[in-house]
Amino acid sequence: RKEVEQDPGPFNVPEGATVAFNCTYSNSASQSFFWYRQDCRKEPKLLMSVYSSGNEDGRFTAQLNRASQYISLLIRDSKLSDSATYLCVVNMEVYGGSQGNLIFGKGTKLSVKP
Amino acid sequence: DTEVTQTPKHLVMGMTNKKSLKCEQHMGHRAMYWYKQKAKKPPELMFVYSYEKLSINESVPSRFSPECPNSSLLNLHLHALQPEDSALYLCASSQEGAGKRNTEAFFGQGTRLTVV
Numbered sequence: 001r002k003e004v005e006q007d008p009g010p011f012n013v014p015e016g017a018t019v020a021f022n023c024t025y026s027n028s029a030s031q032s033f034f035w036y037r038q039d040c041r042k043e044p045k046l047l048m049s050v051y052s053s054g055n056e057d058g059r060f061t062a063q064l065n066r067a068s069q070y071i072s073l074l075i076r077d078s079k080l081s082d083s084a085t086y087l088c089v090v091n092m093e094v095y096g097g098s099q100g101n102l103i104f105g106k107g108t109k110l111s112v113k114p
Numbered sequence: 115d116t117e118v119t120q121t122p123k124h125l126v127m128g129m130t131n132k133k134s135l136k137c138e139q140h141m142g143h144r145a146m147y148w149y150k151q152k153a154k155k156p157p158e159l160m161f162v163y164s165y166e167k168l169s170i171n172e173s174v175p176s177r178f179s180p181e182c183p184n185s186s187l188l189n190l191h192l193h194a195l196q197p198e199d200s201a202l203y204l205c206a207s208s209q210e211g212a213g214k215r216n217t218e219a220f221f222g223q224g225t226r227l228t229v230v
Contacts, residue, residue, distance in 0.1 A: 034218055043204055043221040044157065087156060091217065101170060102147070102206075102219055104156035 003027060006088050006105035014113055017078050021108050023071040023088030030103075032091035033064055035073045037084045038107065044087055047073075078112045085109045117141050120205050120222035128230055129195060135225045137188040137205030146188040147219060148180060149204040157204055163188060195229045202226050 006023045013019050025033075033050035048055065050062040050071055061074040071088055088105035118139045127133050137146065145164050149157035162170035163182040177199075179191040188205055206219040 032217060041202075041226075043223050046218050046220070049218055101159050101162065101172075102157075104158075106156050 003103045004088055004090050004105040006086075007108050008106075009108035010111055011108060012111045012113060013078055015078060015080060017112075018074065018076050019078055019110060020075075021073040021086055021088070021110075023073075023105055025069050025071070025088075025090045025103075027090070027092050027103075028066075028069060030069075030090045030092045033071050034089040034091070034102075035060075035062055035071075036087040036089055036104075038087055039084045044104075047086070075110075078110075080112050080114065083110055083112045118205055118207055118220050118222035120203075120225050122225055123223065124226045124228075126228045126230060127192065127195065129197070131195075132191070132193045134192065135190040135203055135205075135227075137190075137222055138186055139207040139220070139222075140186055141207060141220070142185075143207035143209055143220075144185060145208045145217075145219075146182065147206040147208075148188070148190050149206060149221075151202040151204055151224070161190075192227075195227075197229050200228045 004025050007021055011019055035047040036044040037047045038044040048057050048060060048062050050064045052064050054063045059076045063072045075082055085107040087107045090103045121136045147162050148160040150160055151157040159172050160174045161180045166182045166185055177194050181189040202224045204224045205222040208217045208219040
């Protein structure tokens with residue numbers, strides 16, 4: 001089983017649609033969770049961290065379910081500029097509390113059409 | 115704009131060449147990373163430096179040699195690469211994770227490497 005799995009996509013949605021991305025991770029020792037966005041031929045950029053209590057940033061809502069090892073990202077009122085690949089990222093701290101390895105999902109491509 | 119700066123942005127090199135990729139950050143981060151990303155694939159970790167010491171080497175071939183001269187700089191020395199090593203090489207940095215959760219990483223714009 002892959003460490004971080006995401007919906008394969010691509011997601012093609014009209015402007016204004018609500019779209020949800022799902023992600024599961026296999027290692028229960030995972031400590032930190034993020035959604036990154038990557039535009040074509042650009043570097044990944046942090047979209048938002050994901051907290052156990054869930055968090056919202058404007059049109060974006062992220063949720064974490066540790067029991068199910070499941071992370072989600074909801075985008076409301078999608079814009080043309082939201083078109084990108086969305087990467088689910090999990091950080092498992094190395095034993096001893098040092099920084100760990102960011103494990104990336106394969107990414108889900110979103111295309112928002114007019 | 116990213117606060118992690120990588121040079122060069124593009125590099126074409128022959129299989130017998132020696133070149134270096136450079137990465138710099140001034141955010142006071144003590145963890146720095148090299149990732150490799152092939153087209154339509156997610157980034158794959160190559161190396162992690164923590165407090166200027168190599169802490170993770172993901173079984174990367176010796177033709178890739180990392181170096182961390184100080185807390186702000188990270189280099190990747192390349193020698194005798196193969197065409198299949200052509201990829202986007204991403205540098206990233208984060209706060210040292212000890213005792214900290216949600217230590218997000220910030221990426222540079224990458225060096226697009228082509229080996230001919």
